[in-house]
Amino acid sequence: MTTLQSDPTGGPADRPLRVALLGCGVVGSAVARLLTEHASDLTARVGRPLELAGIAVRRTNIDRPGIDPALFTTDADELVARDDVDLVVEVIGGIEPARTLILSAIANGASVVTANKALLAEDGPRLFEAAETAGVDLYYEAAVAGAIPIIRPLRESLVGDDITTVMGIVNGTTNFILDKMHTEGSSFDDVLAEAQALGYAEADPTADVEGFDAAAKAAILAGLAFHSRVTAADVHREGITEISSADIAAAKLMDCTVKALAICTSEEVEGERRISVRTHPAMIPNSHPLASVGGAYNAVVVESTNAGRLMFYGPGAGGDPTASAVMGDLVTIARNRVRGAAGPGESAYAQRPVMGMGEVVTRYFISLEVIDQPGVLATVAASFAEHGVSVQTMRQEALHRAEDGGARLVLVTHSAPESALGATVDALANLSEVHEVLSVMRVEGE
CATH class of the missing domain: 3.30.360.10 (Dihydrodipicolinate Reductase; domain 2)
Known part of the structure; x- marks a missing residue:
């Protein structure tokens, strides 16, 4: 006979872990469906059953096939504050009320899975600090690149x-x-x-x-x-x-x-x-x-x-791929809950300074419409040299402009600081030989 370990979260060790779901759109409904359809597999993977405690939605009168209508509530604040909620999944997006709901869930001892990239990019440190203080998990694989596992490899x-x-x-x-x-x-x-x-x-x-x-x-x-x-x-x-x-x-x-x-x-x-x-x-x-x-x-x-x-x-993107990433995080934080441990939190020890864009060095593609006459190429090349930008290739194409025989000049530079390139483009735009700077684009990946 198997002897159950004591539950670090309190209560019997075979008690289901209760999940509150915030949002039931394309992703939320897919998460709810997976929790229901794969209940026995999830129990085996986690070591305890995962059970939906409730689903917060804006309107309860919308038909959502395959989901028990009794789970729906419009009171998200009450749902995340419930004593029987162990895990919270946030897929409503936006800054508020998502931020308040996540902080409330954490303060009440729940671990959280979120797909909210906007909130993490704006106020992530506050959320991570709250999770660390409470000793709970904050996971967010679905916030970047849908089903692609990129957060966990980096983390x-x-x-x-x-x-x-x-x-x-x-x-x-x-x-x-x-x-x-x-x-x-x-x-x-x-x-x-x-x-x-x-x-x-x-x-x-x-x-x-x-x-x-x-x-x-x-x-x-x-x-x-x-x-x-x-x-x-x-x-x-x-x-x-x-x-x-x-x-x-x-x-x-x-x-x-x-x-x-x-x-x-x-x-x-x-x-x-x-x-x-x-x-x-x-x-x-x-x-x-x-x-x-x-x-x-x-x-x-x-x-x-x-x-x-x-x-x-x-x-x-998409409901099922994103839900797959959410479920991966949900299983992980559920396993951590069973063990009475938390996974990795924020790692910001380095706090390296962020360079301004003017300091970034890369190559550039520039397209100009110029007058098609002798000396134009030399004038354009001199403008690049004056600002310390080296030209790798240059190509001229006739535009067949009836009024002045204009030409399109296409250049690719060697690597140069963004500030130097910007100064060069400004100078080119002021040359009488240049009708228009048609396009400027960075060249990456070499």
């Missing part, structure tokens, strides 16, 4: 290594749009409309196409990788709305593709280890592993001193 598997770079495609909507523009030659507006029709993009796509979603995820990844507190305010953010068909075509001519990237790096600058965190579109060589990531998929490449280059790839 646990690679914690003994020195991570130098985390670079990835962390927003499926923007990747879908850019992939379609690249493969089909469609315009940004046409592909955005298609993405909305397919459910990849919201009716208001601002968070995706302007980079807010990716910036929040980049902050979380950088904080984990470099053991520093990084917020969304520290992230340089640019969207993809200005990417044109001409930019896509130019990338193809360079054997590159345009991707919206989150880039987190740690490097030695003037004897001090500093980090940079940014999200923006960039050209990457077709030989780079991220170049082949198509559709709404996500992928993250991690480079470290000892492990080298690792790549994590998979569906970055």
Whole structure:
């Protein structure tokens, strides 16, 4: 006969662990379904049954097939404060009331799983401190890249290594749009409309196409990788709305593709280890592993001193994939609860300074519309040299402008600081020989 261990949380050792679910949308309903359908397997994996104590929703009169209507409540505050709740899953999103509910759950001794990247990027330190004080877990695998396991490798598997770079495609909507523009030659507006029709993009796509979603995820990844507190305010953010068909075509001519990237790096600058965190579109060589990531998929490449280059790839959004990540965290914190222990908390001992974007060094693609006459190339090249930016390649294409025989000048630079490149572009825009600076884009991944 098996003898049950005493329950570190109080009560009989075979007592079910009670789960409060905050939110029952696409992800929440998938979590509720998995808890019900896989109850016996989950019991075997955890060592105790997992039982839904209640589900907080805005409206209880909506039909949610397969979920017991008796579980629904509109009083989320009361649900997370209940004495019989051991674990809380938050999938409502946004800053409030999610923050208040999570802090209340932690204060009442519950461990928490959240998929809320915006909240973690804005106020993560406060949540981690509360969890540490209470001796409970705060897990958040689903907050970045959907089903892809990237948080735990950074938080646990690679914690003994020195991570130098985390670079990835962390927003499926923007990747879908850019992939379609690249493969089909469609315009940004046409592909955005298609993405909305397919459910990849919201009716208001601002968070995706302007980079807010990716910036929040980049902050979380950088904080984990470099053991520093990084917020969304520290992230340089640019969207993809200005990417044109001409930019896509130019990338193809360079054997590159345009991707919206989150880039987190740690490097030695003037004897001090500093980090940079940014999200923006960039050209990457077709030989780079991220170049082949198509559709709404996500992928993250991690480079470290000892492990080298690792790549994590998979569906970055959707109910079932995200619910899979939530359930992985839920099983882990439930196991910890049974053992009377907590997993790793925040690691911010290094607190490395975040570089301004002007200090970041990378390569650039610049497209200019210029007057097609002798001496223009020399004038443009002199402007680059004056600001310390070295040109790697230069190509001129006729535009067949009837009025002045204009030409399109395409340049790719060697690595240079962002500040130097910005000064160069400003100077070019003021040259009488330059009609217009058509495009400026970073070149990454070499």
